[in-house]
Amino acid sequence: MQPELASLLAKFGWQIEEAAFASTLDLAGLKGAMQKYKYIKLGQLGSGSYGVVHKAMNRETHELLAIKKVAHSAEHGLSDSTIREISTLRELCHDNIVRLKDIIATVNGHHVHLVLEFLDCDLRQYLDTNPQASEIGRIKSIVLQILRGIRYAHMNSIMHRDLKPQNVLVGVAKGQVKITDFGLARCFLPNADRAYTERVVTLYYRAPELLLGAPCYSAAVDLWSVGCIMAEMINFEPLFKSDTEIGLLFRIFERLGTPTPDVWRDLPGLAHFSDEFPNFRPRPMHELVPRLANDPHGLDLLSRLLAYDPNRRITARQALDHPWFQGVTV
Numbered sequence: 001m002q003p004e005l006a007s008l009l010a011k012f013g014w015q016i017e018e019a020a021f022a023s024t025l026d027l028a029g030l031k032g033a034m035q036k037y038k039y040i041k042l043g044q045l046g047s048g049s050y051g052v053v054h055k056a057m058n059r060e061t062h063e064l065l066a067i068k069k070v071a072h073s074a075e076h077g078l079s080d081s082t083i084r085e086i087s088t089l090r091e092l093c094h095d096n097i098v099r100l101k102d103i104i105a106t107v108n109g110h111h112v113h114l115v116l117e118f119l120d121c122d123l124r125q126y127l128d129t130n131p132q133a134s135e136i137g138r139i140k141s142i143v144l145q146i147l148r149g150i151r152y153a154h155m156n157s158i159m160h161r162d163l164k165p166q167n168v169l170v171g172v173a174k175g176q177v178k179i180t181d182f183g184l185a186r187c188f189l190p191n192a193d194r195a196y197t198e199r200v201v202t203l204y205y206r207a208p209e210l211l212l213g214a215p216c217y218s219a220a221v222d223l224w225s226v227g228c229i230m231a232e233m234i235n236f237e238p239l240f241k242s243d244t245e246i247g248l249l250f251r252i253f254e255r256l257g258t259p260t261p262d263v264w265r266d267l268p269g270l271a272h273f274s275d276e277f278p279n280f281r282p283r284p285m286h287e288l289v290p291r292l293a294n295d296p297h298g299l300d301l302l303s304r305l306l307a308y309d310p311n312r313r314i315t316a317r318q319a320l321d322h323p324w325f326q327g328v329t330v
Helices: 003-011 027-037 080-091 123-129 136-155 220-235 245-256 296-305 316-320
Strands: 039-048 051-058 064-073 100-105 111-117 168-171 176-179
Touching: 039 064, 064 100, 080 100, 080 111, 123 168, 123 220, 136 168, 136 176, 136 220, 136 316, 220 296, 220 316, 296 316
Parallel strands: none
Antiparallel strands: 039 051, 051 064, 064 111, 100 111, 168 176
């Protein structure tokens, strides 16, 4: 027996001299430890408030994986975001959504490990390091795959609520795109007026209804984020950028024009809307995204993704049928 394995077994009741388990064998602890033994950590991929992510390999299959280590305590259990992510990923199974392969937990442990599909990098890193990322054909393929994943989530009554380049994974060789990090996701009922928190979606990608304090919103918030990602890929920088909510709101108004009840029926009833807002005139979309100046289909899709009124904003299903994607292969 390998010394490493013998040491692991001894920790949970293996008696080396007798080559047998003691009567006080900790089966639950041993099971969790053996699950972790299946994987070899190859290095750290990232870290944040959620925990740490390591690149790993399955000892048996040699499959590359990402293992996300999240905190767990006997007193408080798992965080709400971790519970959301686990429950969502166990429900969703789609080629453009990252798959949860395994969950490693021990009875008395302080952490839970989520074993996920591994892809080379996130979209932010891909845009920064791969010259082909700037090609319009490549951008179309990436946006198409994001929309496929979001459409599937919405069909299953789940909105992501935190779409951004860092939460989109890319497999460089095959051009695969998968949505990840469902820690802010939640279920919704179609056509139901339910109050949700507006403190979702990373600031640059946050829809105007969230910035203006709408208590009830829909899966359309994800489509606004897709529009922001699409524009960022084409322009090489975020379309709307500010460090504060009010600052971001004014950046949006400066580019798309200050909205009125004529274009957004529910605008006057929003908590943070004011008649005192500066009155900006809308700029033509081809000035905001010059690389699409001669691409009317691209300009139309982006305009419909960035529609102020969420009821008029294009849906994922409608976007997938848009002529901008005609002839795109994934």
